[in-house]
Amino acid sequence: MPSLTFVHPDGRPETLETGNGESAMMAATRHGVDEIVGECGGNAMCATCHVYVDDTWIDRLPAISDDEDALLDGTAAERQSTSRLSCQIKMTPELDGLVLRLPDRQV
Amino acid sequence: MVPTVSIPTPSGDSTAAQVPIPSLDVDPFSMEFFANPHPVHEVLREAGPVVRLDKWNVFAVARYAEVHAVLNDPQTFCSRRGVGLSDFAKETPWRPPSLILEADPPAHTRTRAVLNRVLSPAVIKQIRDRFTAAAEAKADELVAKGSFDAITDLAEAYPLSVFPDALGLKPEGREHLIPYASLVFNAFGPPNELRRNAIERSAPHKAYVEAQCQRENLAPGGFGACIHARVDEGDITAAEAPLLVRSLLSAGLDTTVNGLGAAIYCLARFPEQWERLRNDPSLARNAFEEAVRLESPVQTFFRTTTREVDISGFRLDEGEKVLMFLAAANRDPRRWDNPDNYDVTRRTSGHVGFGSGIHMCVGQLVARLEGEVMLTALTRRVRTIAITGPVKRLFNNTLRGLESLPVTLTPA
Numbered sequence: 062m063p064s065l066t067f068v069h070p071d072g073r074p075e076t077l078e079t080g081n082g083e084s085a086m087m088a089a090t091r092h093g094v095d096e097i098v099g100e101c102g103g104n105a106m107c108a109t110c111h112v113y114v115d116d117t118w119i120d121r122l123p124a125i126s127d128d129e130d131a132l133l134d135g136t137a138a139e140r141q142s143t144s145r146l147s148c149q150i151k152m153t154p155e156l157d158g159l160v161l162r163l164p165d166r167q168v
Numbered sequence: 169m170v171p172t173v174s175i176p177t178p179s180g181d182s183t184a185a186q187v188p189i190p191s192l193d194v195d196p197f198s199m200e201f202f203a204n205p206h207p208v209h210e211v212l213r214e215a216g217p218v219v220r221l222d223k224w225n226v227f228a229v230a231r232y233a234e235v236h237a238v239l240n241d242p243q244t245f246c247s248r249r250g251v252g253l254s255d256f257a258k259e260t261p262w263r264p265p266s267l268i269l270e271a272d273p274p275a276h277t278r279t280r281a282v283l284n285r286v287l288s289p290a291v292i293k294q295i296r297d298r299f300t301a302a303a304e305a306k307a308d309e310l311v312a313k314g315s316f317d318a319i320t321d322l323a324e325a326y327p328l329s330v331f332p333d334a335l336g337l338k339p340e341g342r343e344h345l346i347p348y349a350s351l352v353f354n355a356f357g358p359p360n361e362l363r364r365n366a367i368e369r370s371a372p373h374k375a376y377v378e379a380q381c382q383r384e385n386l387a388p389g390g391f392g393a394c395i396h397a398r399v400d401e402g403d404i405t406a407a408e409a410p411l412l413v414r415s416l417l418s419a420g421l422d423t424t425v426n427g428l429g430a431a432i433y434c435l436a437r438f439p440e441q442w443e444r445l446r447n448d449p450s451l452a453r454n455a456f457e458e459a460v461r462l463e464s465p466v467q468t469f470f471r472t473t474t475r476e477v478d479i480s481g482f483r484l485d486e487g488e489k490v491l492m493f494l495a496a497a498n499r500d501p502r503r504w505d506n507p508d509n510y511d512v513t514r515r516t517s518g519h520v521g522f523g524s525g526i527h528m529c530v531g532q533l534v535a536r537l538e539g540e541v542m543l544t545a546l547t548r549r550v551r552t553i554a555i556t557g558p559v560k561r562l563f564n565n566t567l568r569g570l571e572s573l574p575v576t577l578t579p580a
Contacts, residue, residue, distance in 0.1 A: 090517045099517040104528045108289040135289020168453055
């Protein structure tokens with residue numbers, strides 16, 4: 062299973078194993094990563110699983126859909142060029158080692 | 169009421185291996201059931217992953233896994249044949265079908281995209297201050313009053329003070345809004361007394377709503393005007409816009425009223441949770457969400473099978489109505505620890521109180537905003553919430569809530 066590292070706002074890294082076909086959001090809520098809320102349960106409707114993708118990884122993720130792009134305009138923490146919704150990042154073997162930085166707030 | 173579960177013997181005349189589906193003699197649209205559905209929900213969950221309800225000749229799912237799976241497979245479990253008991257392929261709907269709720273992809277995709285943008289997180293940011301100020305004012309008024317009905321004076325009064333304005337409705341006639349929503353949700357049920365009475369009395373409410381959906385009746389800047397503006401962009405037709413506005417009028421108010429009512433009811437019954445919330449008002453948003461999970465203001469919806477399908481090993485034919493017990497899924501012990509407990513710190517992500525999948529409540533962000541700011545305003549002013557009179561239940565074929573909840577607040 063691909064592993065994934067969340068970097069908390071205080072700089073502390075937290076590495077966790079993801080399940081088969083799981084999204085980064087689902088892995089976070091399953092492991093109790095506090096900074097990921099996921100209010101809509103992964104249906105791309107709420108923008109409360111916002112993450113900043115590490116620079117070295119950003120180009121290796123699938124493109125942003127129009128829906129995700131619109132939702133990212135409404136994130137609680139500032140949108141940056143590396144902003145994504147973690148519910149739209151499906152973990153695959155190619156993403157093993159992915160690093161996602163957590164914003165300081167989601168609502 | 170102890171429902172009987174009977175397991176039919178498989179009929180020998182089918183070539184496919186038929187797994188017998190347990191049959192239950194419960195009526196999930198009866199007053200007796202509405203008064204206390206939880207023991208029956210448990211029977212439904214424990215009888216099997218899918219059951220048959222003889223009374224209305226439908227199948228039902230009540231466990232989290234199956235409810236979630238049905239919600240997330242709109243190709244197999246369609247909405248265009250109606251999300252109530254009535255099958256639009258066989259019966260004429262009581263009103264023109266909704267272009268979003270009672271639609272499947274690809275038709276649903278376009279209209280959903282329009283409403284997603286009208287009610288997006290970015291839009292919610294813009295209305296937040298206004299909604300917060302109204303909640304603060306309402307909390308001041310209620311604390312000054314001390315004793316009041318938490319349903320009429322709070323759960324109804326607060327959304328009524330913000331939502332119709334946000335939509336851009338005229339001041340006149342707003343008293344039709346809650347009766348109209350109540351009608352819509354009763355109409356999803358079977359042809360019982362609740363549904364018949366609601367439809368018999370529907371004419372003035374329908375006439376009001378139909379008029380308010382027209383472009384000229386909606387104030388500039390509101391959600392309704394934003395929907396009509398999409399006609400100019402070519403995203404929807406001029407004939408479609410009023411029906412999409414109607415969706416917000418149908419689903420945007422009574423649901424939130426019952427959600428807020430549920431939150432106050434929970435916080436009054438679980439005083440230690442109120443104390444926890446007071447000590448950390450940042451939990452207000454989750455406290456509202458947890459009330460939606462526990463009480464599930466929207467209890468059920470139907471889907472219709474578009475083909476023969478297996479649900480967890482049980483075979484259903486094409487054209488069968490499947491009733492999803494959202495409320496039972498939200499308390500399924502297979503998914504939730506201590507499911508009957510109200511816990512303001514619970515990780516609620518994944519509950520189906522707002523649905524799941526492509527039809528998940530489009531107004532969920534507005535509902536959460538209303539819940540969060542109203543509860544936050546109360547935490548800053550109120551020490552205790554006590555129930556001080558008889559609690560009266562609301563009876564509706566789809567919605568669960570209270571008609572009356574007398575409370576007394578002591579100021580902080």
